[in-house]
Amino acid sequence: MTRPIIAILRGVTPDEAVAVARACIDAGITRIEVPLNSPDPFDSIRRMADAHGDIAEIGAGTVLTPDDVNRVRDAGGRLIVSPNADPRVIMATKAAGMASWPGVMTPTECFAALKAGADGLKVFPASLIGPAGIKAMRAVLPAGCQVYAVGGAGPKNFGDWIKAGADGFGIGTALYTPGLSAGDVATRARDIVTAFDAAIQ
Template sequence: MNQREIIAILRGLRSENAIAVTDVLINAGITKIEVPLNSPDPFVTIEKMVNHAGDAAQIGAGTVLTIAEVDRLSDIGAAMVVSPNCDQDVIAHTAAKGMASYPGVFTATECFAAIQLGATGLKFFPAFKLGPDGLSALKAVLPADVATYAVGGVGPDDFANWYKAGVTGFGLGSNLFKPDWSIDQIETAAQSAVTAFDRVFG
């Protein structure tokens, strides 16, 4: 599986488009894919994607707020749980279920709480408010091996500055996908994001 650290955030994805969008992203080299739970019929969509490409990509949900949602995602074979917040119960339960956990954090307190509970990586959200300088300051005290993702108001044009600050990867939403975009538009955006990532991260 390709290891580019780009998480595709498919907010608003409809089930009937799920397979085509999943294939386009994987073919472009993006293999971490989340469908936020405030999308239409998200569990149906995620299960469809997992059954189609769960062996080729890490597929899961975003905007996960409860352990009941974690259980439902586990039941349909999802591999990833992404949240906007640092909920201790959700993080611990996700880890216990064997799924990757990406909780939203912003402060040192939230970062260390998430790490202690078994988070796979830290989702800095909203990243544009923290900025690369803020991440750099936090990286000075975080364990060197912890994965960090900038999410929210960050696009391919910002990759280089965040890379210099030590970020691991990015979560891309509207830079990568909009519900009314054609498959060709999504493909172009995905290829552009991958090209920008490879240029910066080598």
């Protein structure tokens, strides 16, 4: 079963990217982003897409420009995640046939991102508004709009965010930090999935 979780592999290197991605996929996390401030991110995306693109949605995070969107597409990526809501990036993403998840914090940003074509909203950093902030925004957002909490949301508090209306999560340092082995990531990924499954019971 695929969970509504995006793995954020900030700092992953091309040589480890395929194995780390596999560890996530095997645990049930099949959306994976390589932030563009990682070492050689387009190489990592290309390797992961070549190896796992048929069973996972591979892409990039910290995407700030339309040029970066096109480079991710050329590397085989299908997912664009940003820390901000730039309409140019969102529209370039949709023009390239990829999924757009811009970062938002306020209702104004949420509606602007959706108007530009965003597939879902990444509330970031979620810790600044907390579950209460998500709950308040959820009351005015369109039905069916996907809202993921990123930054401050994780295995210890999945339940609180889900009750507030979060549909899913982006998980970074709780899943991967530079230097961890694929085996380490596999263990963390399984624990995260177990915690998520428990939270939705």
